[in-house]
Amino acid sequence: MDPAFRFDLVISIISFSIALSISFRKNKDKQQTLVSMFSFLVAVVFLLKYAFFTSSTHIWLRICLGLLIPLPLLLLFVISTFLREEDSLSIELYTIQYIFAPILIVGLSTPIFNNREFVWFVISYVYGMLLFTFLNLMYLGFRSSEPSLKRRLFLFAIIGVLTVIFSATSLKIKESLSLYGLNSMFAVIMLVYISESTLNTKLLDIQEFLSRILVLVIISVFISIIYWIFVVLIAERPLDMVLNSFAVSIAIALLFERFREYIMKFISTYITARTRDFIAGIKRLQKEISSIIDADILLRRVVDEIFGSRKVLSCTFYILSEDRTYYRIYYSRGQQNRDRIDNINDRVLIETISEQRQVLIREILEKRYAQEITALEEGSGRSKTQEILVSLERLNSTMLFPIIVENEVYYILSINDSGLADTLNAEEIGAIMELCEQISISLQNLKVFEGIKERDRLAALGEMAAGLAHEIRNPLGAIKGAAQYLNPANLPSEEAEFLKIIIEETDRLNRVLTQFLDYSRPYQGELSVVNLDDVLRQIIRLYLPTQDEKYKCKYSNEAGNTYVRLDVEQFRQVILNIIKNAQEAMPDGGVVDIRVLKDTQIKKKILSSVFSRERDTSDKVSIEIRDYGVGIDDKDLSKVFIPFFTTKKSGTGLGLAISKKIIESQNGRLEISSKKGEGTTLRIILPVVVGGEVQR
Template identity: 30%
Template structure:
């Protein structure tokens, strides 16, 4: 039994293992299915070679040669469908059938069938790799896809050459019989490419090969020491059991040690990247400012992954889109994408893949291979956004199922895409950034609460100091009014009184906004409360204003402060009326959702410009001549205190819609 025979048995089991593992992963995708068939055929081909040479059986050799004729078209079909290159196999099948007729030749002429089979197989596989080479030269491929196909072609030619050398070695020529070993390495490379959806770097391949060799060598040594010297069958079984038991105990420790050794010798670059990412994570600890956090992340990506461009997006307060906050780019003005809707396929795909990293190479592989749960059209839409940014990878920040933001990056100076193992190092970093963003949100709320508490204390004293002179001014003006006969002076005194009243109202509103609310929550029927507010407000309605009100038949109670909620309703009703100086219609509706109540105030007035909508809830911002700019901020503060929200939708010259959402009692 020579080296070629032993290596064929080894290749039989390895190829069968690849076939079974790939079949368990998926048989729906073409590449998985045909790689399983290819590995199974190679396994049978080697198995019958081993048996025919071990038992010197002519019959088994005939079966081996028939499998050689089968292996050729099977290999051709697999490799051509990898590059999506359909080919008519009719002529190949006919030639294979004619060659298979040699199976009936007598034993002394079997060499004719043997060499015919080998020439047929080598010719078909050579022609296949020739087509792959031609496709590689002509096709417009991405960097990673070109790299993948170059490896595929070069590895294929090399493996075919080694298998031919095996036949020369069998015939007595001084060639090394390493074809089956090279074939195993090549199958492993293909397996990694189609199952991990990545190209194995050369250093990866060497590191894994050394790791497997060390593990196999150490475990074999243990087995040999405990079993090889035993002669009696009973003692042999006992020592085999002991050897297996020792191997199971030592395996994890040996594997860890071997991984550490191979990593230090072959993966030094990855160790440096891992250290830099750990330093980045340490630098993020204790950051309490959003800008500092973003700067640290962008600079960290530049330092660790050599990113030439990076973009940091955050979810806007309304939760409807992600906005660009900061870029790592030589010229930020050239950034084409500043907003990404939350409904975009890019966002959905990033959430779906989490916590796995997302890169353009992975998406391209899904498009080429098919079998993905995501439709190809959506994958292409995702790639379009990657191209616009531009970006190669996206790092989503997801916490408790909610995407708070994301960061994209690319190294434009490198032709090699980021390896999957490097991208996986970013998963803990993404979780830490998401938690950091959440902590900053809580910190900002605490800081805002403290600021408002301090402002409330100051405003109470300020209001007291302002109101005292205001009361004196108003009293003096009213005292002088009846004694004056000059109508002009009376008008001026009336202006003083009116302005004092207005200033007193502003001071009161400011005080209400600044100080913490004292809520008196009660289970309230918002339908009745809203009707009362409308009844109160309609007393002052102009005749050209039309009012309509609709409420669902079943409205659950809500835990609110009736007085504060009435203040919100009246403010929004009066705003709507003031927005329709030429008349119009005010539609008010109350709806019950799953766990909340929704109240909508919709007018047909002048509308609000997009620029002004952004500032509506900023204190003292107003578009009215006599407005204080505190009405809507107070409304927003009241609703937030109730766990609710207020949103605005407006179109110029068409009208405005204010949407209030309040948790219902059943929630």
């Protein structure tokens, strides 16, 4: 037998190894199953070819050709799993093989098989179909407008064309050992490329592929050297072969993973420079953000670093809105992105990323959708995968990374690398995923740190308030008393006006001081079970007669007779403060809407099953107070509950802070949503008292 044919056995062993390595993976998808089948078929074909040339038994040739005929069709299915729907291979390739493959397979079982020309026709048909498939793939690469996809398709096509050419040539020139070696080398390269691309979920580019081939070659050489040394040692002692082989296998099993990691790290550091630089930048950033104590600086630093790597077209952080109904842009660099991810247009996307809490990559989703589309019935509507892809397209994003804070997807990092010559590879995406985990930890720690600062600040406020009560209120009382004693009626008009100003400003300072004391002191009221509708109607009835006619108050109760536990006096203070703010936001007049909604109605407006930190099954009632005024800027919306923050010229910045504290002390929560130029909605959410507690 010609030594060249031993290369067939080598290819068969490697193909079997690839097929088994993929088959052992859990939860295999369609692509992995097809690649495993393709590798197994190649392994069997080369094994049968080896058997035929060593034994000259024609039954092996017959079976070999029978398995070789469907090989191009199986390759078409494998390639199609890497392509998007709009980049599909020519339909004629499928049609020709659907027609000719069954005919040729039937021909093998008839006497025509004994005709030498028929055998060569079958072989020519197989190689011709393989060649046309790779040429069609090359055409798709030429037509593609994305540089990264173009490079990947060209690489796959060139490897395939060279494999077909050398394999076909080696059949005609059997005496050339070097040609057989090249044939085997390209066959192995193609199989490794397909299998590594499958594990990578997308076709590899030249840099990724060379680094993986280099890792494979170095490890193979290392293992070969170990076995070669042991073979030399046992050359004259064959009885020791079993013991030595067992010992070296254990040594390799112990060293393999560590050695593989070291080789991959070495190649990443010294061979793939751009990947090395990107990952090094991400590692530096991970160390840096652990020492940043301001969330705004942290998030901006992350976006600036990733965008500055020139590996992406845009990088954006989205933040969950105050009312938890959508995500809005927090900070962005690069191409223009949509200003929000909302629960109307992007509901499926929000649900998926909140439930799975994993990175969403458009290329993987496109591959999944291509597999799903054949299973979808006509007229069945969009699948979830298609809905997510549409949302990603609207967002101009190729991948989304969730940032989890307090068991909630609070931020979403959006990255777009489409159209670049050097897109993010699997190693770089992995580095970004590790960075996002670090961001989540850092932001969680900042939350705890902010809570400690808030507690210390309130303690300091309490101490300062006690001093203010003594140091300011006593002089204020004396000033006001003296001003009132002078009696403005007995003074000339100009002096009387000044005296009136003194009294008014003294009252204003006293109100500010009272608010300050209210905010700093702990809650000391008593809660009682009341009918919410009765309380709200009474507040509105007493408040409306004192207001300007240009303001109207529209009240509606869609929750019926709902009982809640409240401190009525403090609750009245909250409602009146919110109504007053609403009217001040509409200087030319307008309508203030007050609505009471049941828990089920709240869920229609807020995706509580998606956004809630804990699945609270208790009944809730919501009081929504909405104005149609100037609205609040997004940059100010997160600060409205911070004490002393105000956008008004004469405001103290304590009204909403006190309101929030009162509502939280009554087991509720206060939320706000606003849009500049459209108005603001304050939402008070309270637990409903059940029937037995109402009777008590």
